[in-house]
Amino acid sequence: MDSRTVLSIKDLSIEFPLYEGTLKALNGVSLTVKQGEIVGIVGESGSGKSITAMMTMRLLGEGSYRVRTGSIDMLGVDILKASEKEICELRGGDVAMIFQEPMTALNPTRKVGKQMVDVIRRHQRVSKGQAEEIAAGLLSDMHFADPEDILARYPFELSGGMRQRVLIALAFSCNPKVIIADEPTTALDVTVQKQVLMLLKKMAAERKTAILFITHDMAVVSQFCDRVYVMYAGSLIESGSTRKVLHSPRHPYTRGLLAALPETAAPGTQLKSIPGSVPDLSKLPVGCAFQSRCSQSSEKCHQKPALAEAPQTDAHLCACWHPLTDLEAVA
Amino acid sequence: MTPTPILQMKDVHVRFPINPDWLGRPRQHVHALNGISIDVARGDILGIVGESGCGKSTLAQILVGLLKPTSGSLQLAKQDAATRSGMQIVFQDPQSSLNPKLPVWKIITEPVYALGDRPSQQAMMDLAKSLAIQVGIRPEYIYRFPHEFSGGQRQRIAIARALSTNPEIILLDEPTSALDISVQAQILNLLQELQRSRNMTFILISHNVSVIRHMCNRTAVMYLGQIVEVGATLDVLENPRHPYTQLLMESVPKLSDAGFSSDPAEKTELPSNIKLPAGCFFKDRCARATSGCQTPQALVTGEPRQTGHQVRCHLAYA
Numbered sequence: 001m002d003s004r005t006v007l008s009i010k011d012l013s014i015e016f017p018l019y020e021g022t023l024k025a026l027n028g029v030s031l032t033v034k035q036g037e038i039v040g041i042v043g044e045s046g047s048g049k050s051i052t053a054m055m056t057m058r059l060l061g062e063g064s065y066r067v068r069t070g071s072i073d074m075l076g077v078d079i080l081k082a083s084e085k086e087i088c089e090l091r092g093g094d095v096a097m098i099f100q101e102p103m104t105a106l107n108p109t110r111k112v113g114k115q116m117v118d119v120i121r122r123h124q125r126v127s128k129g130q131a132e133e134i135a136a137g138l139l140s141d142m143h144f145a146d147p148e149d150i151l152a153r154y155p156f157e158l159s160g161g162m163r164q165r166v167l168i169a170l171a172f173s174c175n176p177k178v179i180i181a182d183e184p185t186t187a188l189d190v191t192v193q194k195q196v197l198m199l200l201k202k203m204a205a206e207r208k209t210a211i212l213f214i215t216h217d218m219a220v221v222s223q224f225c226d227r228v229y230v231m232y233a234g235s236l237i238e239s240g241s242t243r244k245v246l247h248s249p250r251h252p253y254t255r256g257l258l259a260a261l262p263e264t265a266a267p268g269t270q271l272k273s274i275p276g277s278v279p280d281l282s283k284l285p286v287g288c289a290f291q292s293r294c295s296q297s298s299e300k301c302h303q304k305p306a307l308a309e310a311p312q313t314d315a316h317l318c319a320c321w322h323p324l325t326d327l328e329a330v331a
Numbered sequence: 332m333t334p335t336p337i338l339q340m341k342d343v344h345v346r347f348p349i350n351p352d353w354l355g356r357p358r359q360h361v362h363a364l365n366g367i368s369i370d371v372a373r374g375d376i377l378g379i380v381g382e383s384g385c386g387k388s389t390l391a392q393i394l395v396g397l398l399k400p401t402s403g404s405l406q407l408a409k410q411d412a413a414t415r416s417g418m419q420i421v422f423q424d425p426q427s428s429l430n431p432k433l434p435v436w437k438i439i440t441e442p443v444y445a446l447g448d449r450p451s452q453q454a455m456m457d458l459a460k461s462l463a464i465q466v467g468i469r470p471e472y473i474y475r476f477p478h479e480f481s482g483g484q485r486q487r488i489a490i491a492r493a494l495s496t497n498p499e500i501i502l503l504d505e506p507t508s509a510l511d512i513s514v515q516a517q518i519l520n521l522l523q524e525l526q527r528s529r530n531m532t533f534i535l536i537s538h539n540v541s542v543i544r545h546m547c548n549r550t551a552v553m554y555l556g557q558i559v560e561v562g563a564t565l566d567v568l569e570n571p572r573h574p575y576t577q578l579l580m581e582s583v584p585k586l587s588d589a590g591f592s593s594d595p596a597e598k599t600e601l602p603s604n605i606k607l608p609a610g611c612f613f614k615d616r617c618a619r620a621t622s623g624c625q626t627p628q629a630l631v632t633g634e635p636r637q638t639g640h641q642v643r644c645h646l647a648y649a
Contacts, residue, residue, distance in 0.1 A: 189382035193584075223584045262545035268546075270520055277481050
């Protein structure tokens with residue numbers, strides 16, 4: 001593993017035991033995030049993007065899941081084997097997380113300042129006064145006009161966008177090397193979303209923080225991420241630089257998803273929808289999970305295609321036996 | 332331009348009492364809608380776009396009669412507004428808007444039943460079957476229960492239910508925001524087909540500008556309980572005249588761009604709707620605010636008049 005890699009997931013397969021059978025939530029996911037990089041994971045609901053995010057911090061309830069294969073290496077710590085104590089050192093310190101719902105991520109009974117000071121003092125040896133100064137500085141970086149006033153408020157006194165900015169400030173409070181952002185702007189309005197994303201990007205660039213950015217919104221990915229992984233039914237099906245993946249997609253699913261967006265079609269025309277729906281993860285077909293909805297599928301698709309390994313991670317990869325060539329994608 | 336409207340709203344205000352004193356008399360009011368006037372013509376697809384807290388959902392409730400306006404009037408052609416069979420609604424969340432204890436055929440025909448018609452059970456099932464076919468649900472599935480369907484299929488059932496009384500207008504309140512992209516495309520296609528084949532009138536409420544652009548021929552942009560801009564969809568969304576619409580359109584992430592270009596807006600907070608700002612509601616966030624913004628703004632009709640483009644800003648055509 002090269003020294004600039006901060007997060008590397010190798011062939012991770014996670015399943016949840018059910019009353020009948022197992023739910024295969026992740027099927028051989030391999031991804032890497034390098035220092036200072038903004039990497040997106042995009043997919044529809046149930047594709048396993050949030051599970052991937054949760055697993056990188058081992059936040060799923062112990063015993064509720066089984067690891068079939070794979071390993072996660074976060075800043076040199078083997079997440080799947082580490083003790084609870086080691087992981088707690090990492091969480092909030094070198095690795096921070098931003099969740100989708102800013103109201104549920106903050107403690108409603110304690111003031112914003114107290115919550116921030118707690119986190120800062122948990123990971124850094126500073127006095128209370130110093131911690132408050134750090135917190136106020138972070139909040140003013142997040143464009144709050146009066147940080148001291150915000151520190152003295154309860155979360156319910158803030159609007160959704162302000163709460164999310166507090167959470168981002170909190171995430172940066174211990175100078176993390178990696179931030180896992182799970183749909184951080186989905187609950188926000190577009191004008192606020194733009195502000196939050198730009199602040200997040202600016203902070204990350206200044207501090208060389210890597211971001212793993214989970215979202216279902218293709219347009220947000222195109223604005224925000226350097227590199228993107230597309231997920232479908234618990235597998236990565238396409239990866240590469242944002243430009244390449246979104247402008248000349250090679251996997252039929254990625255292309256179908258982009259064509260289904262109303263912004264790509266002329267107003268009033270028929271949208272190109274993908275027939276059928278996402279397969280049941282407890283009854284995944286043998287081979288490619290997309291074959292039943294795919295127009296290109298053939299005999300070969302009964303074998304599972306792999307996201308071909310390549311020496312450099314920014315190559316445009318696609319897990320498909322019949323990838324679309326760039327020419328077809330343009331047409 | 333517009334033929335006789337089938338729905339007319341005139342200066343509708345809604346306010347909710349809050350913060351009662353010890354006698355239970357309200358001390359303050361939340362001003363949810365502050366003078367909405369809009370006409371809808373037959374065959375229109377009117378889009379209503381705005382951010383959370385701008386009064387979209389209150390407007391929806393007014394339209395279907397779940398709320399009464401504090402002042403102002405609402406008129407639906409043909410039927411009088413009290414029976415309200417002229418309008419049906421499709422809600423955002425198909426999970427919670429379908430009764431889990433009823434089989435699908437009963438769900439679909441419930442509006443007919445609720446209006447007081449009592450056709451035979453066989454007639455209701457036949458109606459449910461024909462509607463199910465129209466929305467792409469297999470007719471043999473109508474004996475199933477909602478939990479046996481996926482989100483997209485449930486939304487189809489909700490649309491079939493809205494069609495059952497053959498309403499003049501269907502109000503779609505964020506019909507696809509709970510759905511995935513590929514399913515959203517299926518539902519939008521279905522709605523367009525229905526609109527064309529039956530010449531229906533839709534009012535589509537959404538926060539998603541690209542859905543509005545795709546579906547609607549007219550669009551109204553709402554801000555703090557007022558319509559700030561209304562007109563043909565392409566006029567409003569491609570050449571926005573109101574500073575708020577311009578801000579909104581700039582903020583929508585686009586697939587084509589490389590990244591956000593301009594600086595983030597400093598002020599993204601909506602002003603309080605308890606104490607409404609004096610004058611133009613948008614002036615505190617507006618980069619172009621001048622002294623003329625201290626007076627309340629009226630909707631100004633632009634030139635040429637026949638396009639019906641109206642903007643609530645005195646600078647729009649200055």
